[in-house]
Amino acid sequence: MKGDRIMQRSSHITGYQLRAKDGTIGRIEDLLFDERHFGVRWVVIDTGTWLPGRKVLLPPNALSAPDTRAREYPVDLEKDQIKEAPGPASDQPVSRQMETDIYGYYGWTPYWYGGFGYPAPGGMVPAGAVPFTAPVLPEEARDMETSDPGDPKLRSATxxxxxxxxxxxxxxxxxxxxxxxxxxxxxxxxxxxxxxxxxxxxxxxxxxxxxxxxxxxxxxxx
The missing domain is CATH 2.30.30.240 (PRC-barrel domain)
Structure with missing residues (x-):
């Protein structure tokens, strides 16, 4: 409900730990939002020495309600799922193809198809590339998909x-x-x-x- 909005500074969200079903995977390092609609598209996770040299990206709706005392967000994933997911190297920008690969791996509907990281019909598939049928795009989503298929125009909150x-x-x-x-x-x-x-x-x-x-x-x- 719009009357129940939860407003947070981005600097408060960064630093929260992410906890998978079988252990902690790292902490939130940044939020990536698109510069046209200001939607937060990705949570950037610093995994420390667990997965060195690469970024771990999750759409924000993969995060469950936070535990504010422990300063952590649970995610309904296992560490091996996250480890095997595609992701850019730490010094690479996020391309539309990379976004597509990540959503396809988890079986989630991409945000530019009118979804926002919610699981596609049938639930989340834990591993492997997952084909999906693209629904009819809303006008705004069509604009995002066709304006520049290689550049999702993401900005860092940091x-x-x-x-x-x-x-x-x-x-x-x-x-x-x-x-x-x-x-x-x-x-x-x-x-x-x-x-x-x-x-x-x-x-x-x-x-x-x-x-x-x-x-x-x-x-x-x-």
Whole structure:
């Protein structure tokens, strides 16, 4: 329900442990969101020395409700499933093909088909490439699928921290954090540290004020 939204700073979510059915797999290192719709598409997991040299990516809806005391999210997967899943090397960007491979491996419906990491009909298949039939795409999802099949245009929540915030008449501050709606796993607004003369403190930018993200470390608003 919209009245029951759970809002968290991305910096609060990072650092949480992820616990598989048979043990801890690592901690959340980052959140990747798409720059067009601000949906959180992937949770990036640092597995330490368990799987060195590669990223582990899971869609956020693979995470169950967090244990806030233990600072961990349970996931209904086993460590071997996660170990055998496809994933980019630690120094590689996430391509659309890599996203497709990960969703196919787990048997989940990709977010660009109107899903958001939910299991496809029949449940989750634990291992191996899983063919699936693509449903009719909503207009927004078709746009995401056809605009650039090689580049899902993902941004790092950690990366945008420090971005300058540009209003129509100049820079107003920089991003200290981003607020995440855990109910729908979406970036709702940046937390901004103002730089104006005579003003000190932080403020929240409303979602409809965000015009987009520029490559020159600027979060453009109105």
């Amino acid at each position: 990366e945008v921290t420090g971005y300058h915030v540009e209003a129509t008449d100049g820079t107003i501050g920089h991003v200290e954090d981003v607020m995440v709606d855990e109910t729908e796993w979406a970036i709702r607004y940046p937390e901004v540290r103002h730089l104006g003369a005579g003003f000190s403190g932080s403020a929240h930018g409303r979602p409809f004020e965000i015009k987009g993200l520029g490559w020159q470390t600027a979060w453009q608003g109105t």
